[in-house]
Amino acid sequence: MSLQEKLDAFKADFESKAPKQAVEVMHRATAELIASGQAAQALKAGAVAPSFTLPEADGGSVASSDLLTRGPLVLSFYRGVWCPYCNIELAALQEAWPVMQATGAQLVSISPQSLANGRKAKIDKQIAFPMLSDAGGRVADAFGLRFRLPDDLIDLYRGFGVDLPLINEDRSWTLPMPARFVVGQDGIIAYAEVSPDYTRRPDPADLLPVLKRLQGSIAA
Template sequence: MKLQDQLDDFRNKFESGQLPFKPTQAQLDTIKRATNELVASGQADRALKAGDIAPEFKLPDSDGNIVSSRDLLADGPLVVSFYRGVWCPYCNIELKALEATRSEFEARGAQLVAISPQTAPNSRKSQRDNGLGFPILSDQDSKIAEAFGIRYSLPADLIELYKGFGNDLPAINNDSSWVLPMPARYVIGTDGVIAYTEVNPDYTRRPDPSELLPVLDRLQSATAA
């Protein structure tokens, strides 16, 4: 099943009250309004795109080891996935899909990392619960997300809703500002140039990981030539 089919299935079950947590119509309206406002803001269109130079980063992984994008790119292309956090079921579905495709990325000489604003213990939980074999890096205060143009602030009504859901983002992220990255995926070539980008202001919509394979094939062919 394609990633989007899995996400649609979860969303339909959530919105129709088939999951243990049954949202009210008012809660669903708040979520949809916040998503529509972010889409309408045009921020996703202003984020970094293919052809732009990717910001360099040095971020800690779930064990506290510093991971450098420059070091990773010395070994081949880099697939970077920004996600909201361990608390987001849509993100967890996507992480599992990326893990299922990881061997195909690696067969094309690429490495995969995920970046989230959450703390290291929450990244370890992400890895453990989703059976991940790739690093999750902690982007404190979403500074790298901001450099890519994908950091945004949650509106007040959504903050109150998340508090009611038990999603204590200040504790999860060790950041009181209630900011998140829009879910986004990048392929960065060894020259530091972004070869592919997909930014999703609607967090329920995400491209299938298989869409990255032709991009990695082109990069591999260009390197061989």
């Protein structure tokens, strides 16, 4: 089953059980974000990737410049441990990680959640690659991904017990749009996929042709 098939199955099950009004709020918020055109303004293939240094869930910090000395860099921006769609995606990335490694690539996930919540996600999903905490969403903002949730969605999340100011240690009620980037060792973005609809994510297998092409260019 593909990643999107797993996400679609979860969505269908959730929406069959959730209150109709809650589903309507979620759909409306997604439609508004799509209509805003923000995803089209995010960084695209051919742009220079912003460099960053972020703390990692297991301790210490990770610099993109250091990772790029080892090979191409896959960046996966996600919302947090509280998001079931993100957890399904993390599991799919972990499954695909050995194949990515075989191309010489590095992989990190980036979310605005606190380091404690990053550690929880890493343990729960048995993630082997670095999980980075982007406090305040500064790196997500540099990639053009950060947005503020609409007020009715904030109220809904609060009702569901999703307290983002507590989870992220940030009062802004902002999140990144889920996104996947591949950055070549020259610092240029070779692949970019941004999902203003958080229930839709590209399959990790979509990255392999890009990674193999970059691997070939290094060998040459």
